[in-house]
Amino acid sequence: xxxxxxxxxxxxxxxxxATLIPFIVANSFFFPFITGKNFAFRIIxxxxxxxxxILMLKDVSARPRFKALPVLMLAFLAxxxxxxxxxxxxxxxxxxxxxxxxxxxxxxxxxxxxxxxxSVMQTEKAWKWFWNTSIxxxxxxxxxxxxxxxGTLTINQxxxxxxxxxxxxxxxxxxxxxxxxxxxxxxxxxxAKTFLMRYFYLFxxxxxxxxxxxxxxxxxxxALIGGTLLTGILLLFLGKGNAEMKKWxxxxxxxxxxxxxxxxxxxxxxxxxxxxxxxxxASINIAQGETRFAIWDMALQGVAERPIFGWGQEGYNYIFNxxxxxxxHSQEPWFDRAHNAFxxxxxxxxIVGLIxxxxxxxxxxxxxxxxxxxxxxxxxxxxxxxxxxxAFHNLFVFDHLxxxxxxxxxxxxxxxxxxxxxxxxxxxxVSGNLNMVIAPAxxxxxxxxxxxxxxxxxxxxxxxxQGISPHATINxxxxxxxxARAAGGLGSQESAEQLIQFxxxxxxxxxxxxxxxxxxxxxAVSEMxxxxxxxxxxxxxxxxxxxxxxxxxxxxxxxxxxxKAHELSPNKQQIIxxxxxxEFNRGNAAGSLEWFKKAYDIYPSxxxxxxxxxxxAIRAGExxxxxxxxxxxxxxxxxxxxxxxxxxxxxxxxxxxVVIVKNRVDANPQNAQLHVxxxxxxxxxxxxxAAINSxxxxxxxxxxxxEQGEFYIQEITAGRNP
Numbered sequence: 001x002x003x004x005x006x007x008x009x010x011x012x013x014x015x016x017x018a019t020l021i022p023f024i025v026a027n028s029f030f031f032p033f034i035t036g037k038n039f040a041f042r043i044i045x046x047x048x049x050x051x052x053x054i055l056m057l058k059d060v061s062a063r064p065r066f067k068a069l070p071v072l073m074l075a076f077l078a079x080x081x082x083x084x085x086x087x088x089x090x091x092x093x094x095x096x097x098x099x100x101x102x103x104x105x106x107x108x109x110x111x112x113x114x115x116x117x118x119s120v121m122q123t124e125k126a127w128k129w130f131w132n133t134s135i136x137x138x139x140x141x142x143x144x145x146x147x148x149x150x151g152t153l154t155i156n157q158x159x160x161x162x163x164x165x166x167x168x169x170x171x172x173x174x175x176x177x178x179x180x181x182x183x184x185x186x187x188x189x190x191x192a193k194t195f196l197m198r199y200f201y202l203f204x205x206x207x208x209x210x211x212x213x214x215x216x217x218x219x220x221x222x223a224l225i226g227g228t229l230l231t232g233i234l235l236l237f238l239g240k241g242n243a244e245m246k247k248w249x250x251x252x253x254x255x256x257x258x259x260x261x262x263x264x265x266x267x268x269x270x271x272x273x274x275x276x277x278x279x280x281x282a283s284i285n286i287a288q289g290e291t292r293f294a295i296w297d298m299a300l301q302g303v304a305e306r307p308i309f310g311w312g313q314e315g316y317n318y319i320f321n322x323x324x325x326x327x328x329h330s331q332e333p334w335f336d337r338a339h340n341a342f343x344x345x346x347x348x349x350x351i352v353g354l355i356x357x358x359x360x361x362x363x364x365x366x367x368x369x370x371x372x373x374x375x376x377x378x379x380x381x382x383x384x385x386x387x388x389x390x391a392f393h394n395l396f397v398f399d400h401l402x403x404x405x406x407x408x409x410x411x412x413x414x415x416x417x418x419x420x421x422x423x424x425x426x427x428x429x430v431s432g433n434l435n436m437v438i439a440p441a442x443x444x445x446x447x448x449x450x451x452x453x454x455x456x457x458x459x460x461x462x463x464x465x466q467g468i469s470p471h472a473t474i475n476x477x478x479x480x481x482x483x484a485r486a487a488g489g490l491g492s493q494e495s496a497e498q499l500i501q502f503x504x505x506x507x508x509x510x511x512x513x514x515x516x517x518x519x520x521x522x523x524a525v526s527e528m529x530x531x532x533x534x535x536x537x538x539x540x541x542x543x544x545x546x547x548x549x550x551x552x553x554x555x556x557x558x559x560x561x562x563x564k565a566h567e568l569s570p571n572k573q574q575i576i577x578x579x580x581x582x583e584f585n586r587g588n589a590a591g592s593l594e595w596f597k598k599a600y601d602i603y604p605s606x607x608x609x610x611x612x613x614x615x616x617a618i619r620a621g622e623x624x625x626x627x628x629x630x631x632x633x634x635x636x637x638x639x640x641x642x643x644x645x646x647x648x649x650x651x652x653x654x655x656x657x658v659v660i661v662k663n664r665v666d667a668n669p670q671n672a673q674l675h676v677x678x679x680x681x682x683x684x685x686x687x688x689x690a691a692i693n694s695x696x697x698x699x700x701x702x703x704x705x706x707e708q709g710e711f712y713i714q715e716i717t718a719g720r721n722p
Contacts, residue, residue, distance in 0.1 A: 003058070004055065004058055004059045007051050007052075007054060007055040007059075008055060008059070008062065008120060010048075010051050011048045011051050011052050011055065011116060011120045012120060012121065012126050012129070012130075014044050014047060014048040014051075015044075015048060015113075015116060015117060015120070015121065015130060016129055016130050016133045017044060018041060018044050018045075018113070018405065019130065019133050019134035019137050020133075020137055021037050021040050021041055021044075021401075021402070021405070022037070022137060022141055022164070022165060022166065022175065022402060023137070023140075023141070023165050024036040024037045024040050024165075025165050025167075026039070026461075028462055028465055029098075029458070029461035029462055029465060030098045030460075030461045030462075030464040030465050030491065030494065030498075031098040031099050031101075031461070032167075033156065033165070033166060033167030033168070034098060034099060034100070034101055034167070034400075034401075035098050035101060035457075035458075035461045037401055037402070038101040038106070038401050039454055039457070039458055041109065041113075041401060041405065042109050042453060042454055043450065043454060045109045045112050045113050045116070046109075046446055046449055046450050046453070046454075047446075047450075048116050049112050049116060049446065050442055050443060050446035052115075052116055052119065052120060053442045053446075054439045054442055054443075055120075056119075057429065057430040057435045057438060057439065058429045058430065058435065059429070060424075060425055060426065060427045060428065060429060061122065061424050061425055062119055062120055063119065063425045063427060064115055064118060064119040064425075065118075065119075065419070065422070065425055067367075067415065067419065068363045068366065068367075069360065069363040069364060069367065069411060069415055070114075070115065070118060070415075072356060072359045072360060072363050073111055073114055073115075073360065074111070075356055076107075076111075076353070076356040076357060076359075076360065077104075077107060077108060077111045079309070079349055079352050079353050079356050080104055080107050080313065080348070080349055080353060081104055082309050082352075083309045083310050083311075083312045083313070083348060083349045083350065083353060084103075084104045084312050084313065086306075086309055086312065087311060087312020087313070087314075087315055088311055088312065088315055088318050088535070088537065089312070089314065089315070089534055089535045089538070090312065091489070091492070091534055092314045092492075092493065092534075092535070093312035093313045093314050093315065093348075095457075095489050095490040095491075095492075096313065096314055096490070097314065097490070097491060097493060097494055098457075098461055098464075098490070098491045098494055099336075099494070100314070100336070100400070101401065101490075102313060102314075102399075102400075102401075103313050103314060104313060105453060106401070106404075107313075110404045110405070110408055111408075113405065113408050114408040114411065114412055117408065117409060117412035117413070117416075118412045118415060118416065121412065121413075121416060122416070127413055127416065128186075130409070131182055131186065131413075132186070134179065134182070134406075134409075135179055135182065135183055135186070135201075135204050138175070138176065138179040138183075138204065138207075138208060139203070139204050139207055141164045141165070141172075141175070141176075141211075142176070142204075142207035142208060142210065142211050143207070144164050144165065145162040145163075145164050145172070145210075145211045145214065146207075146210075148162050148163070148164070149162055149214060157169060160214075160216065161214070161215055161216045161217075162211060162214040162215055163215070164211070166402070168400075169215040169216065169217055170215070170217045170220070170397050171400055171402060171403070172211060172215045172217075173211070173212050173215035173217035173220035173221075173393075174217075174220055174390070174393055174397070174402070174403045175402050175403075175406070176208040176209075176211045176212045176215070177212060177220055177223060177224055177227075177389060177390065177393060178386070178390070178406040178407075178409075178410065179204070179208050179406075180205055180208040180209055180212070180224065181227065181231075181382060181385065181386040181389070182386075182410075183201050183204045183205045183208060184201075184205060184382060185379070185382050185383075186201055187201035187202065187205065188248055188378060188382075209224070212224055217397075218396075219392070219393050219395065219396035219397060220393050220397075222392065223389040223390065223392040223393040224389060225256055225259070225260060226388065226389060226392055227385040227386060227388050227389025227390075227392070228252050228255070228256050228385065228389075229252070229253065229256050230384065230385045230388050230389075231249075231252050231381050231382050231384070231385030231386075232248075232249045232250070232251075232252030232253035232256065233249070233253070234249070234377075234380070234381035234384060234385070235248050235249030235252065235377075235378065235381045236249035236250065236253070238377040238378075238380065238381060239377065242377070245377060245378055245381075248378070249381075289396075290327075291328065291331055292339055292340065292396060294325045294327060294328055295320070295328070295335055295338050295339060296338055296340060296343050297325075298319055298320060298323040298324070298325060298338075299316065299319055299338040299340075299343050299344075299346070299347050300343075300346075301319070301323045302316075302318070302319030302322065302323060302347060303346055303347060303350070306350060307350055307351055308350045308351060308352060309349060309350040309352055309353065310345075310346065310347055310348050310349045310350035310353055311347055311348060312348060313348045314336065314348075315347060315348060316335065316336055316337055316338055316344065316347050316348070317334060317335070317336045317538070317540065318537060318538070319347060320334070320335045320336070321538075321539040321540070321568055321569035321572065322568065322569065324569050324571045324572045325571070326571050326573060326602045326603035326606070327603060329573050329603060329606045329608070329609070330606075333572075333574050334540055337398040338398070339396060339397055339398055340394070340395055340396065340397075340398070341357075341394035341395075341397070341398055341399050342354060342357070342358070342394065342395065344398050344399075345357040360411065361387060361391060364387060364411050364414055364415070365384070365387065367414055367415050367418040367419070368380050368383055368384060368387075368414060368418065369384075370418065372421075373418045373419075374417060374418055374419065374420040374421045375414075375417050375418050379417060383410070383414050386410065387410070390403075390407065390410075456487040456488070456489055456490065457487070457489065457490035457491060459483070459484075459487055460484045460487045460489075460490060460491040460492075460495055461491060463480045463481070463483040463484035463487075463495075464480075464481075464484050464491065464494065464495055464498050466480040467480040467481040467484060467495075467498060467499070467502060468498060468502065474506065474511045474512045474516065475512065475516065477502060478502075478516075478519070478520055478523070481495065481498070481499045481502060481523075482523070484498075484499075485499065485527050492531065492534075493531050493535070493541070495527075496524075496527045496528050496530070496531045496541075497528075497541075497544055499523070499524045499527055499528075500524040500525075500527075500528050500544055500545070500548050502520065502524070503520045503521045503523075503524035503525075503548065503552075504548055504551050504552070506520045506521075507521065507551065507552060508551070521552060524548070525545070525548070528541065528544065528545050528548070529545075532545070537568055538568075539564075539565045539568035539569040539572065539575065540565075542561050542562070542564045542565035542568065543561070543562065543565040543574070543575050543578060545557075545561040546558045546559075546560075546561030546562035546564075546565055546578060546582075547562075547578055549561060550562075550578065550581070550582050550585065555582060555585065555586050558582050559579075559582060562575060562578050562579050562582060563579070565578075566579060571602055573599045573602070573603070573606065573608075573609060576595055576596075576598055576599040577595075577596075577599060577612060579595045580592045580593075580595035580596045580599070580612065580616070583595060584616070589616070589619065589620045590620070592616055592620075593613070593616050593617060593620050593622065596609070596612045596613040596616050597613055599612065599613070600612075600613040600629075607633065607641075608643075610629055610630075610632075610633045611641050611643040611644060612643060613629055614626045614629040614630050614633075614643075614644060614647075615643040615644050615646065615647035616647075617629065618644070618647040618648065618650075618651055618653075619647050619650055619651060621651075630644070637656065638656050638659040638660045638663065639660070640660060640663060640664060640667075641660075644660070645657060645660050645661075648660070649684070654681070654684050654685035654686070655685065657681050657684065657685065658678075658681045658682060658685050658687075660681075661674070661677050661678045661680075661681040662678055662681075664677070664678075665677075665678050665694075670701060671701075672697075672698040672699075672701040672702035672705055673698075675694045675695070675697045675698035675701065676694070676695065676698045676705075676709075678694045679691040679692075679694035679695045679698070679712070682694060683716065683721060688716050688717075691716055692713050692716055692717070695709045695712050695713055695716075696709070696713070
């Protein structure tokens with residue numbers, strides 16, 4: 001084997017290895033489901049890219065052909081780079097964070113990955129190895145998912161939605177979406193050729209579709225149905241005179257009709273309503289998209305501020321804070337994506353970025369349908385269905401590493417097939433002497449890239465985990481945080497946030513001596529202030545610092561930080577609650593009540609806002625106001641609400657405390673612990689006989705409580721409060 005063949009085969013092997021990345025979970029890194037996969041992908045791409053550059057020096061055929069899609073890909077990368085330069089936080093726009101690991105650096109690796117596939121994978125044999133390796137991995141991932149469903153393995157994100165080793169059911173779903181279409185593609189191609197492979201692909205498809213179903217990702221489920229329907233229609237339309245194509249088209253349409261029709265026939269039955277997965281899928285309607293519509297509307301308001309090149313990657317959080325809609329109170333507190341890939345690129349890259357992103361789809365569709373394309377009508381049908389399904393899926397979620405990987409893989413393969421009949425690249429190899437100079441230079445540059453792109457970030461991800469893990473002494477934790485902070489770049493904000501939470505825990509748990517507590521606090525503040533210098537308009541950081549100062553007893557510092565956070569995000573109830581608690585801690589009950597009123601006024605139907613406002617009114621002696629709020633919300637003065645209960649306890653309104661707890665017992669009379677709580681309520685109200693009777697009921701319901709319960713009864717009988 002000559003050096004050219006060795007280099008080409010090495011790149012192909014590395015690209016095939018990239019399909020194994022889904023199984024990587026780096027538990028020693030912060031965000032283990034994200035960071036391990038991303039670092040592995042980047043390292044593979046960097047090594048393969050260096051080998052490819054060396055290969056191109058000698059082998060002209062390995063040089064890229066600059067058709068429309070590769071040119072647009074480079075333009076998209078360049079546009080994203082300009083957006084980074086003008087971003088609100090350029091460092092974060094470039095590096096991203098551990099939770100996402102995108103940023104410009106992530107996009108650059110995805111683009112390099114596309115060029116590797118487009119330039120090196122020039123035979124059907126190489127592509128068959130690539131796709132079949134990936135299909136095998138998807139089968140193994142599906143089997144892993146089945147073990148999760150059986151309870152043998154844990155569903156990482158909790159609940160019923162299978163997530164494999166992705167840690168996110170939506171990531172699992174789109175991964176299986178790509179593989180379901182590719183498996184169908186190879187099933188049809190090999191149907192009449194290999195009996196064994198035919199049944200392997202059928203088995204793979206069954207597993208992949210099952211995983212999409214049990215991921216309960218509604219957008220992906222609809223995408224699969226719509227993509228299959230479109231493929232079937234195209235096969236029938238283009239299959240005139242081709243009985244085989246028409247047969248596959250009919251199969252696609254009938255399968256879609258049976259699944260959709262059958263589901264609609266049973267969606268209101270008890271069987272569906274009692275199943276968590278089926279209930280989630282049956283609940284697909286416009287109303288379910290209210291949250292998405294709200295954050296898209298916010299995104300469009302933000303785009304109006306920066307329409308051309310956008311906010312840069314990782315910039316959506318600024319829009320989310322500024323234009324926050326109070327109706328989103330029950331959602332996650334800090335959205336960093338618009339949950340729509342097209343809107344996300346409009347935000348990150350502006351109109352220019354969105355046009356270039358959409359052009360990737362357009363250029364690929366042109367490659368599929370252009371006159372002279374080497375694609376068969378069957379290939380045109382299935383790849384159109386796949387792209388349509390993925391585009392629909394992306395209307396409701398954002399891209400991540402694996403969706404980028406298989407999007408780029410699909411685009412590269414479609415372009416390879418479409419231009420398979422084109423003449424090879426022409427040109428001359430680099431002379432041997434020059435080659436001897438350039439090749440070592442390439443290796444040196446790529447070693448530098450490998451180090452600066454990966455090593456500091458990997459160290460930070462590891463040191464954060466060590467910083468929040470138990471050690472022999474608490475001093476070791478702080479040292480790990482110092483190491484994490486020293487690297488900078490990727491994970492910088494996350495390390496500061498984890499550090500400041502660590503300092504709060506040190507204080508609250510009274511860990512270490514006073515000198516250590518002070519050292520941790522001062523260091524945490526200084527590092528958070530460094531982050532604020534880079535992102536002075538990030539409401540999240542100001543709130544973190546304000547909450548820290550409040551818990552540390554520095555009320556003036558807390559007030560300054562929280563007021564700044566409120567200025568940057570005036571409608572965010574979480575920040576207003578912090579200000580209200582701060583005023584209460586300062587002894588300013590009237591000021592606390594005023595802040596809680598503000599949170600209530602901006603969205604009166606928010607239950608927590610009502611509860612906070614009413615409970616603070618009870619403590620402040622504003623009984624008429626408290627009763628008005630409670631009657632409007634719950635139509636009772638004794639709602640089953642912990643905040644109201646605690647407020648009544650503090651003002652010694654034991655009669656209402658008893659009513660609240662007794663209502664809880666009446667709703668769940670077999671719960672022994674509730675009877676114990678009722679006994680405590682009776683005791684505080686001075687009704688010792690009722691307290692003893694409640695304890696006896698608890699003993700009858702829970703035999704393990706007998707000894708403790710009898711002790712309580714003796715103490716109460718003796719006139720003491722246990």
